[in-house]
Amino acid sequence: MTDTDKQEKQNAGEQLASAISSEVMIDLKQVNKWYGSFHVLKDIDLIVHKGERIVVCGPSGSGKSTLIRCINHLEEHQTGSIVVDGITLDKNLKNIDHIRTEVGMVFQNFNLFPHLSILENLTLGPIWVRKMPKADAHAIAMEYLERVKIPEQADKFPGQLSGGQQQRVAIARSLCMDPKIMLFDEPTSALDPEMIKEVLDVMVELADTGMTMIVVTHEMGFAETIADRVIFMDQGDIVEENEPNGFFNHPEHERTRLFLSQIL
Amino acid sequence: MAIVKTENTPARAAPLTERSIIGWMSKNLFSSVFNSILTIVTLYVIYITVKDLWVWGIGDAVWIAETRRECFTISIDGACWAGVIAWFDNIFYGRYPREELWRINLGAILLFIWMAPLWLPRVKAKVFIAVTTVFLYPFLAGYLFAGGDKGIFMQVMITAAIVCLVANTLHSIIGVSNGTSLPGLVLRLLGKNNAPEKSQRIILFSILLVCFIVVYLWQMSWSAQGVSWTKWGGLFLTFVIAGVGIASALPGGIVLALGRRSKLPVIRVLSTAFIELFRSVPLITVLFMATTMFPLFMPEGFILNKLTQVIIAVCLFNACYMAETVRAGLQAIPRGQFEGAHTIGLGYWGTMGLVVMPQALKHMIPNIVGTFIGLLKDTTLVSIIGLFDILGMLRSVSRDTPWIGLHKEPLIFGAILFFLICFAMSKYSRHLEVKLSTGHKK
Numbered sequence: 001m002t003d004t005d006k007q008e009k010q011n012a013g014e015q016l017a018s019a020i021s022s023e024v025m026i027d028l029k030q031v032n033k034w035y036g037s038f039h040v041l042k043d044i045d046l047i048v049h050k051g052e053r054i055v056v057c058g059p060s061g062s063g064k065s066t067l068i069r070c071i072n073h074l075e076e077h078q079t080g081s082i083v084v085d086g087i088t089l090d091k092n093l094k095n096i097d098h099i100r101t102e103v104g105m106v107f108q109n110f111n112l113f114p115h116l117s118i119l120e121n122l123t124l125g126p127i128w129v130r131k132m133p134k135a136d137a138h139a140i141a142m143e144y145l146e147r148v149k150i151p152e153q154a155d156k157f158p159g160q161l162s163g164g165q166q167q168r169v170a171i172a173r174s175l176c177m178d179p180k181i182m183l184f185d186e187p188t189s190a191l192d193p194e195m196i197k198e199v200l201d202v203m204v205e206l207a208d209t210g211m212t213m214i215v216v217t218h219e220m221g222f223a224e225t226i227a228d229r230v231i232f233m234d235q236g237d238i239v240e241e242n243e244p245n246g247f248f249n250h251p252e253h254e255r256t257r258l259f260l261s262q263i264l
Numbered sequence: 265m266a267i268v269k270t271e272n273t274p275a276r277a278a279p280l281t282e283r284s285i286i287g288w289m290s291k292n293l294f295s296s297v298f299n300s301i302l303t304i305v306t307l308y309v310i311y312i313t314v315k316d317l318w319v320w321g322i323g324d325a326v327w328i329a330e331t332r333r334e335c336f337t338i339s340i341d342g343a344c345w346a347g348v349i350a351w352f353d354n355i356f357y358g359r360y361p362r363e364e365l366w367r368i369n370l371g372a373i374l375l376f377i378w379m380a381p382l383w384l385p386r387v388k389a390k391v392f393i394a395v396t397t398v399f400l401y402p403f404l405a406g407y408l409f410a411g412g413d414k415g416i417f418m419q420v421m422i423t424a425a426i427v428c429l430v431a432n433t434l435h436s437i438i439g440v441s442n443g444t445s446l447p448g449l450v451l452r453l454l455g456k457n458n459a460p461e462k463s464q465r466i467i468l469f470s471i472l473l474v475c476f477i478v479v480y481l482w483q484m485s486w487s488a489q490g491v492s493w494t495k496w497g498g499l500f501l502t503f504v505i506a507g508v509g510i511a512s513a514l515p516g517g518i519v520l521a522l523g524r525r526s527k528l529p530v531i532r533v534l535s536t537a538f539i540e541l542f543r544s545v546p547l548i549t550v551l552f553m554a555t556t557m558f559p560l561f562m563p564e565g566f567i568l569n570k571l572t573q574v575i576i577a578v579c580l581f582n583a584c585y586m587a588e589t590v591r592a593g594l595q596a597i598p599r600g601q602f603e604g605a606h607t608i609g610l611g612y613w614g615t616m617g618l619v620v621m622p623q624a625l626k627h628m629i630p631n632i633v634g635t636f637i638g639l640l641k642d643t644t645l646v647s648i649i650g651l652f653d654i655l656g657m658l659r660s661v662s663r664d665t666p667w668i669g670l671h672k673e674p675l676i677f678g679a680i681l682f683f684l685i686c687f688a689m690s691k692y693s694r695h696l697e698v699k700l701s702t703g704h705k706k
Contacts, residue, residue, distance in 0.1 A: 074603050101609035111604030115623050125608030
C-alpha cells in the first residue's frame with residue numbers, strides 16, 4: 001500500500017466520520033492475530049464511529065470473520081489494542097464480560113439454544129445478565145419479536161422454525177440485550193435464497209434506527225444500500241476501504257477488482 | 265409439449281401388508297422358506313425352555329412349607345419358594361430390629377412424597393425440589409435409619425429437610441390445584457402480592473426463618489432409637505449404598521468433568537489424575553483399599569465405620585465414571601452454543617449452567633442411567649467385604665438350618681428383583697429421552 005493510498009483512506013474516513021458522529025465506538029490499532037503459526041490478521045487499523053454501518057467483504061480465509069470475532073473477544077488477538085466503547089480488551093475477564101453485554105452478535109449458524117423456547121432464548125440474557133424482572137424481560141422480548149415480525153412463534157422451539165425465522169430470532173435475541181454495537185458474521189450465508197430477503201429487511205430496518213453495525217457479508221446489494229463504508233480484506237490485510245459507491249464503481253486495488261468481478 | 269397437472273392426486277390408504285398383523289407376519293417372520301424354518305425352530309426352542317422353567321418354578325413349586333425337607337416331601341422336582349418367603353424380611357431389611365422396620369418404610373414413603381412433584385406437570389420450581397432431594401433428604405433419611413444422638417449439625421440439617429419437605433409438598437398441592445406457587449399464595453394471603461420484589465423477599469424469608477425455628481424446637485423433643493449399621497442389610501442396604509452413590513455421582517461427576525476441561529492447569533491435572541486413577545482400578549480393589557488401607561492413613565482416633573468407608577468408596581468410584589460420561593456429553597455440544605451464550609454476556613457459570621449443561625445432560629441420559637444401573641448392580645460386591653447387602657442375605661438363606669442348601673431359589677428371586685428394578689430404570693430413561701427431546705429433532 002502506497003502512502004497516497006493511506007492518505008486517501010484517511011481522508012475518506014474523516015469525511016464519513018463528520019457525517020456520522022465523532023464518538024468512536026470501536027478502535028483497533030495494529031491488531032495482529034495468529035492461529036498457531038498462521039498469520040490471520042496483519043496490522044489491522046480500524047476506527048468505527050457511533051452510528052456507522054460497515055460492511056466487510058473478501059474471499060474466504062481472508063480473516064474477516066476473525067476480525068469481528070476479535071471485537072467481542074470470541075477470538076483473542078495477540079498484539080495491538082482493541083478498545084470498544086472506551087473499554088480496552090485485555091485479559092481482564094470483567095472487561096470482556098462488560099464488552100459482550102454491549103456488543104450483540106449474529107452468527108452464520110444462528111446459535112440459538114435448542115433446549116429453550118424462542119421466548120426463553122430472548123429472555124435468558126436480560127434475566128440472568130441484566131438481572132431484569134421476568135415480566136419486563138418478557139415484554140421486551142415480545143417487542144423485539146414484533147419488530148422481526150414473528151411474535152406468533154414465541155412458544156415454539158428453534159428446531160421448529162425455518163432458517164430465516166431462526167436468524168431473525170437470533171437478531172432479536174441480541175437486541176434484547178440493548179447493545180450499542182451489532183456484529184453480523186455472514187448472517188445470510190446458511191439460508192435458502194428465498195429466506196435471505198426477510199433477514200436483510202430486518203437488518204435494513206435496524207440500520208435505519210442508527211445502530212452501529214459491522215456486517216460481514218457477500219450480499220453486495222445490501223452493502224450498497226446501507227453501508228457507510230465497505231472494507232475489503234484479503235489474506236489478513238485490509239486491502240481497500242471506501243464508501244460503497246466508490247468501492248463498487250471504481251475499485252482501486254487489483255485484488256478488489258478481481259474479487260468484485262467474480263461475485264457481481 | 266408442456267405437461268400441466270390439472271388435479272391434485274388424492275392420498276390413498278397404504279396396502280394391506282403395511283397395516284395388518286398377518287401382513288406384518290408374512291413380511292417379518294415368513295418372508296422366505298429359510299426365514300419360515302428359522303421362525304419355527306426358534307419358537308420351538310423358546311417353547312421347551314419356557315415349559316421346563318414353568319414346571320419347575322410355578323407348576324411343581326412349593327409355596328408353603330416349614331423346612332426344605334418338607335418342600336422335598338411335597339414335590340421333589342419343584343422350586344422351594346417357601347424358603348424365600350420365610351426370609352422375605354431378611355432379604356428386604358437385613359437384621360434391622362423388627363419393631364423398628366416402620367422407620368425404613370417411612371423413609372421410603374418420605375422419599376416418594378419428596379420426589380412425586382417432579383412428575384406432576386403443573387408444579388413449578390422442579391429444579392429446587394430435585395436439588396433439595398439430593399442434598400437434604402439423605403440427612404433426614406440417614407437419621408431416621410441410624411437414629412441415636414443428634415449432633416448440632418444433624419439437628420440443623422434435619423430441620424432444614426423437614427421445612428423443605430413440607431414447603432415442597434404444600435407448593436406442589438397448590439401448584440396442582442390452581443397452578444400458582446407457594447410463595448405466590450402466601451403473598452396473596454398477606455395482601456402483599458403487589459409489593460416491590462425486595463420487600464416480598466424479606467417477608468418470605470422471615471416466614472421461612474420462623475418456620476425453621478419452630479421446627480427446630482419441635483425436633484428437639486424427639487429422637488429415634490439408635491440402630492447400629494451392622495444390623496442394616498438386604499435390599500435396604502443395597503438401596504442406601506446405591507442411593508447415596510447415585511445422588512452423589514452426578515454432582516461429583518459434573519464437578520470432575522468441568523475440572524478436567526478447565527483452563528487452569530493445576531485443576532485440570534488433578535482432576536484428570538483422580539479420574540484416571542479410579543477408573544483404572546476395579547471397584548473391589550477400591551473397596552478393599554477403603555476398608556483396610558484407608559484407616560492406616562488416618563490420624564489416630566479417627567474412626568469411620570465400615571459402611572461409611574464403603575459408601576465413600578462407591579461415591580468416588582462412580583463420580584469418576586460419571587465424569588467421563590459428562591465430559592463426553594459436553595464435547596458433543598457445538599462450539600457455537602458457547603459462543604452464542606458468550607455474546608449475550610453470560611460468563612462461565614451462566615454458560616455452563618443455563619446453556620451447555622441442560623443440553624449435555626439431555627444427550628447423556630442413556631449413559632447416565634447406564635452408569636446408575638451398573639452402580640446398583642456393582643453394590644453387590646460389598647457382600648465380599650462382609651456387608652450383608654441383598655446378595656449377602658440371599659446367600660445366607662442356604663446357611664439357615666431349616667433351609668440349608670437352598671441356593672437356587674433365593675438367587676433366582678434376587679435376579680428377578682434386580683431385573684425389575686434395572687428394567688424399570690432403563691424404561692424410564694427412554695421415556696425421559698423422548699419427553700425432553702423438545703426442539704432437538706423436528
